[in-house]
Amino acid sequence: MVLISTDISKAIELLTAGELVAIPTETVYGLAGNIYNEHAIRKIFETKQRPLLNPLIVHVHSVQQLENLVAEFPEKAKLLAEAFWPGPMTLLLKKKAIVPDLITAGKETVAVRIPNHPVALKLLESIPFPLAAPSANPFNGISPTKAEHVAAYFPDSLALVLDGGQCTNGIESTIIGFDEGEAIVFRLGGISLEEIKSVIGEVSIKNKNETAPNAPGMLAKHYAPKTKLFLVEDLEQAVHAHKGKKIALLRFTENTTSIPCEHEVILSSKGDLKEAAANLYLALHNLDDLSVDLILAERLPATGLGKSINDRLERAAKE
Ligand code: TXA
Ligand code: MG
Numbered sequence: 001m002v003l004i005s006t007d008i009s010k011a012i013e014l015l016t017a018g019e020l021v022a023i024p025t026e027t028v029y030g031l032a033g034n035i036y037n038e039h040a041i042r043k044i045f046e047t048k049q050r051p052l053l054n055p056l057i058v059h060v061h062s063v064q065q066l067e068n069l070v071a072e073f074p075e076k077a078k079l080l081a082e083a084f085w086p087g088p089m090t091l092l093l094k095k096k097a098i099v100p101d102l103i104t105a106g107k108e109t110v111a112v113r114i115p116n117h118p119v120a121l122k123l124l125e126s127i128p129f130p131l132a133a134p135s136a137n138p139f140n141g142i143s144p145t146k147a148e149h150v151a152a153y154f155p156d157s158l159a160l161v162l163d164g165g166q167c168t169n170g171i172e173s174t175i176i177g178f179d180e181g182e183a184i185v186f187r188l189g190g191i192s193l194e195e196i197k198s199v200i201g202e203v204s205i206k207n208k209n210e211t212a213p214n215a216p217g218m219l220a221k222h223y224a225p226k227t228k229l230f231l232v233e234d235l236e237q238a239v240h241a242h243k244g245k246k247i248a249l250l251r252f253t254e255n256t257t258s259i260p261c262e263h264e265v266i267l268s269s270k271g272d273l274k275e276a277a278a279n280l281y282l283a284l285h286n287l288d289d290l291s292v293d294l295i296l297a298e299r300l301p302a303t304g305l306g307k308s309i310n311d312r313l314e315r316a317a318k319e
Contacts, residue, residue: 002150002151002156002161004147004160005160005161005162006163008126011023011162012127014160015032015040015123018037019043019159020159021159022147022154022158022162023133023164024119025059025115026087027170027173028136028137028143028144028145028281029136029143029144030057030059030134031133031134031135033132034127035099035131038100040132041100041103041132044056044133047154048134048139050134052105054105055103055110056111056133057111057112057173058099058103058110058112058113059112059114059130060113060114060124061114062114063081063085065124065130069098069112070093070095070096070112071094071096075181076183077093077178079199080196080200083199084191084195084199085116086116087114087173087190088169088171088173088174088191089176089189090112090174090189091111091113091176092177092186093110093178094110103132109177113173116169117168120164136149136153136154137150141153141223141224142224142281142288143172143281145167145278145281145282146165147161147164149281170277170282171190171280171281171305171308171309173189173190176203183196184205185203185207188205188207192305192307194303223312223315224316224318225284226288227248227287227291227293227294227295229295230296231310233299235249235296236259238296239260239261239296242293246294247263247294248290248296249263249264250267250284250298250313251264251266252268252271252276253266253268253276263292265286267279267300267309273300273304273305276305277308280309280312284316297313297316
């Protein structure tokens with residue numbers, strides 16, 4: 001039986017013994033294990049039913065701890081780290097030999113980030129090893145933003161979910177790699193493109209699945225509810241087109257036009273993209289539990305975090 005608890009010492013005990021613990025971060029909950037313990041890392045892949053080809057993100061508490069793991073730290077990576085860590089940004093950096101190949105799926109780079117969550121940071125500072133942690137959901141499922149989501153996913157295969165409350169940012173970290181020192185965004189996420197550009201200037205974007213076939217967060221279908229989901233430009237028209245079906249709506253903000261439907265969730269009544277991102281997965285979990293025929297999601301404005309949210313909704317909508 002899985003225990004939901006705020007007991008950090010219990011988490012330290014389990015992780016030190018090579019067991020897994022689900023941990024809170026500011027983005028989503030992670031399924032964490034000691035990067036140097038092969039048993040723990042294999043268990044992460046097994047528990048998630050994740051193919052071994054898909055590398056894991058390593059979580060550290062400081063740049064100092066990170067320096068043990070990476071062979072290169074390009075200038076632009078340093079600027080980004082200074083600007084956004086701790087925070088929802090993951091950097092792909094050339095790894096040192098000490099990082100096990102199982103973590104990186106044989107790649108030369110390791111994905112690393114410093115999470116901005118007091119419980120995660122306290123835990124990382126209390127143990128002598130970094131934590132590998134993919135999002136704590138079964139492969140392709142909706143990422144968990146509450147301890148209860150994780151417990152419902154893994155009722156029997158996990159001992160502890162360390163409870164850190166609801167995740168404040170809500171969608172996964174932005175993933176950035178480097179080619180000859182130039183930054184490439186591989187996954188849109190909690191740090192917007194505008195924010196990145198304000199620190200290092202123009203960046204290229206390779207956020208499409210065909211450029212990263214072995215990266216699940218970049219797969220065409222991912223982050224998906226079990227209920228069929230359509231991402232639409234015009235909700236009213238879409239509701240009309242699906243007349244007779246039980247429909248739930250996922251709307252960005254308060255709207256004067258009310259549309260007849262079974263259920264409706266509003267991501268941010270004041271139209272704030274940050275708040276919408278924080279509420280996205282909770283809304284999808286809740287809508288998925290309603291047993292409606294379909295979810296119609298409204299496309300958000302394509303600025304700031306709106307782009308990251310649209311990216312997740314596009315993948316959730318894929319056949
Ligand atoms: O916000 C987050 O990033 C959360 C929290 C728990 O930190 N973690 C997360 O992990 O979203 P995961 O495993 O669900 O997504 C990590 C993505 C995957 O698409 C993986 O393929 C990619 O990062 N990735 C990891 N290491 C990589 C590497 N060396 N090169 C390219 N992609 C990599
Ligand atoms: Mg994931």
